[in-house]
Amino acid sequence: DTEVTQTPKHLVMGMTNKKSLKCEQHMGHRAMYWYKQKAKKPPELMFVYSYEKLSINESVPSRFSPECPNSSLLNLHLHALQPEDSALYLCASSPGGGGRGVNGYTFGSGTRLTVV
Amino acid sequence: QQQVKQSPQSLIVQKGGISIINCAYENTAFDYFPWYQQFPGKGPALLIAIRPDVSEKKEGRFTISFNKSAKQFSLHIMDSQPGDSATYFCAASRDTNAGKSTFGDGTTLTVKP
Numbered sequence: 001d002t003e004v005t006q007t008p009k010h011l012v013m014g015m016t017n018k019k020s021l022k023c024e025q026h027m028g029h030r031a032m033y034w035y036k037q038k039a040k041k042p043p044e045l046m047f048v049y050s051y052e053k054l055s056i057n058e059s060v061p062s063r064f065s066p067e068c069p070n071s072s073l074l075n076l077h078l079h080a081l082q083p084e085d086s087a088l089y090l091c092a093s094s095p096g097g098g099g100r101g102v103n104g105y106t107f108g109s110g111t112r113l114t115v116v
Numbered sequence: 117q118q119q120v121k122q123s124p125q126s127l128i129v130q131k132g133g134i135s136i137i138n139c140a141y142e143n144t145a146f147d148y149f150p151w152y153q154q155f156p157g158k159g160p161a162l163l164i165a166i167r168p169d170v171s172e173k174k175e176g177r178f179t180i181s182f183n184k185s186a187k188q189f190s191l192h193i194m195d196s197q198p199g200d201s202a203t204y205f206c207a208a209s210r211d212t213n214a215g216k217s218t219f220g221d222g223t224t225l226t227v228k229p
Contacts, residue, residue, distance in 0.1 A: 004159075042205055042222050043160065043219055056216060090160075092159075104148075104165050105152075105160075107161065110158070
């Protein structure tokens with residue numbers, strides 16, 4: 001299995017809602033990432049988990065809360081979002097968290113989030 | 117401060133032609149340079165990557181050229197096809213930084229039939 005699976009593919013939520021994005025990989029990768037991508041822009045890093053521990057938080061607002069329940073799963077909990085948070089949210093994984101083991105990412109297809 | 121600068125922003129090439137996209141980086145600690153291809157509505161997909169101990173890497177119609185002294189690298193797509201029409205992102209990372217990549221701004225490639 002060489003895929004990163006993200007659910008749901010599309011999500012519309014109100015500013016008072018609580019929702020979660022899910023990501024799953026079965027490649028044995030030990031680093032997992034959340035990225036946010038606006039139209040016609042490159043992906044922007046939000047969070048990095050290395051060996052199931054949060055290693056990087058790119059000063060993301062607390063209305064975004066990541067969780068890594070195990071080495072295959074990554075969640076992003078959403079609460080009280082703003083319309084400007086509407087974007088494509090991408091999950092990615094890579095083989096290792098450091099050293100020569102680091103390679104390119106395998107991205108999921110993303111969740112298209114619309115905040116109304 | 118943008119650490120990876122990508123050009124051009126958009127590129128139109130005739131079918132069968134060569135597409136060339138360029139990137140320049142600033143941080144000499146970067147030691148892994150991938151290129152990603154993204155189609156509309158999809159996540160980026162790793163296309164090809166290079167490390168600074170080689171000057172060129174070829175995979176099929178895709179070639180990365182790397183110039184360490186100039187801190188530049190480029191993607192060449194030979195015999196470009198309409199199916200290559202996509203957005204291409206270069207990136208750079210340091211192995212010791214939990215795989216955190218810095219992306220260029222992207223190039224939208226259109227290959228005309």
